[in-house]
Amino acid sequence: MRAAGLALAVLVLVLGGCERETRDLAPPAHAVATVATVRAHRLTPGPDSALVPGRSAADRGLVEHAVQNSYAVSQGKQLFQKYNCTGCHSAGGGGMGPALMDDRWLYGSSPDSIYRSITAGRVNGMPAFGPRLAQADAWRLVAYVRSLSGLVAQDVAPGRNDAMKANPPENTINPPRRVVVSAPPPAATASHVGTP
Amino acid sequence: MKLAGLAAGNGAQSALHPAGVNAARIRDLLGAYTGVAAVVFVLVVGCALLALARRRARPGEDSAPQRHPAPARERRTVRIVEALSVLTALTLLGLTLADFRTRHAMAALDARPELTVKVTGHQWWWDFEYQDPRPDRIVTSPNELHLPAGRVVRFDLASHDVIHSFWIPTLHGKKDLVPGDPTSTTLRPDRVGTYYGQCAEFCGMQHATMRFVVVVEPPDRFARWLEAQRAPAAEPATASTQRGRAVFLGGPCVLCHAVAGTPAAGRLGPDLSHVGGRLALASASLPGTRDHLTRWVENAPATRPGVMMPPTALSSRDLDDLVNYLASLK
DSSP, X not given: OHHHHHHHHHHHXXXXXXXXXXXXXXXXXXXXXXXXXXXXXXXXXXXXXXXXXXXXXXXXXXXHHHHTOHHHHHHHHHHHHHTTTHHHHTTTTOSSSOOSSXXXXXXXXXXXXXXXXXXXXBTTTBOOOTTTSOHHHHHHHHHHHHHHTTOSOTTTSOOOOSSOOSSOOGGGSOOOSSOEEOOOOTTHHHHHHTOO | OTTGGGOTTSSTTOTXXXXXXXXXXXXXXXXXXXXXXXXXXXXXXXXXXXXXXXXXXXXXXXXXXXXXXXXXXXXXXXHHHHHHHHHHHHHXXXXXXXXXXXXXXXXXXXXXXXXXXXXXXXXXXXXXXXXOSSXXXXXXXXXXXXXXXXXXXXXXXXXXXXXXXXXXXXXXXXXXXXXXXXXXEEEOBOSOEEEEEEEOSOOXXXXXXXXXXXXXXXXXXXXXXXXXXXXXXXOOOSHHHHHHHHHHHHSGGGGTOBOTTSSOBOOSSOOOXXXXXXXXXXXXXXXXXXXXXXHHHHOHHHHSTTOSOOOOOOOHHHHHHHHHHHHHOO
């Protein structure tokens, strides 16, 4: 009886970690950007609507998988470096582009909003990567960007860095108490336009 | 196909069929060690069996060893043990000297490399960069190593991510590629032929398929090959390949791949400037046929789960043109 109880406890502990590590090794072929033209979604700050219109159930599954999966987040972490997101956003602290590790989101913190920022671009310099980026990779980037400010579960966020990095691993970041959606700064848009 | 000569079992990836001086010396050393060890084994086991057969206690006899053997017999035993100890020491000394000689011969090669190739290991493919004093003459040849026969080649080994190990069994022993800690190895290929190299340090999901083709050719042919690699990619000649280039430059390919002579300059994946002329695809895990190229471009993770190259959702016409373009890059 005790042995059975122990086995059950071990099983619960072991299986509890399953979903976290499920690897999406062969993303479905549809998981690729087929966006041929650039579509700018919102030109003014403020969160996007909850879901990208017209997205299929399979795509929603992909999103659910990506933003809660440890493998997807660490792949996204690699891509963030490799695709030179760091060029503007630095290691998350921001530079030419806005900081991603704070709790201020110009266009909302939902996966859909971040996905649209990456694929369709935003005004004031964020390029549209839609035609260039495989959709599965875009979602991995979304997952990682969210982990930078503690928006993914702590056991999903990466626990280590592959190389020297200024900031601590993402799973040590405390989740923000509330997500602040900043009001459009009155003169910010105008002042940035002239200075690329 | 082009790789027909590489069927398993013909020595294309066998340390026992050396095609270069290093592997030949290692094979000789292996032969010497195995031969000496075999003789010693036969002698020791033979003597033990002989002793068992000769000195078996008869019924009623005390089988315990004699506590005080006759002095003459004692002296004889001690002498035999002494002689065998000296023989053992000499054998070990001989093997050690043979080992030193092999190492010395290999170290002597280090002094005069005629060609330097920088090897970078990636998850999961190889990049070979042919060094040249003039930077514009440096070329890369991913997953396909061409070497001039009879010339000493030095390899500078580096890793992009995790530890890999560079191993061409027909040419030399293994050497690890350690991230952040450059290593090097030198070898001289002698026998012209096509061989396989292999990653020899577990490096992740596709470690087993992380291979490369090694073409050892006469120096003049090698020089022609190297010169051809330095040329920019071929201009598309047909309507289909021209469309293919547009698909390539307008799609996700350019984020990771480079083609010399076009704006594509991605450094994350293999350089595709001469991909159509390569003997094998996908880190030498697939034959270099158009059919395999199509399937690879369409859905790479289906063949090698875990690879960074994502599946593409191109229309069949786009895919066809793209593959035509890639195949035309000789």
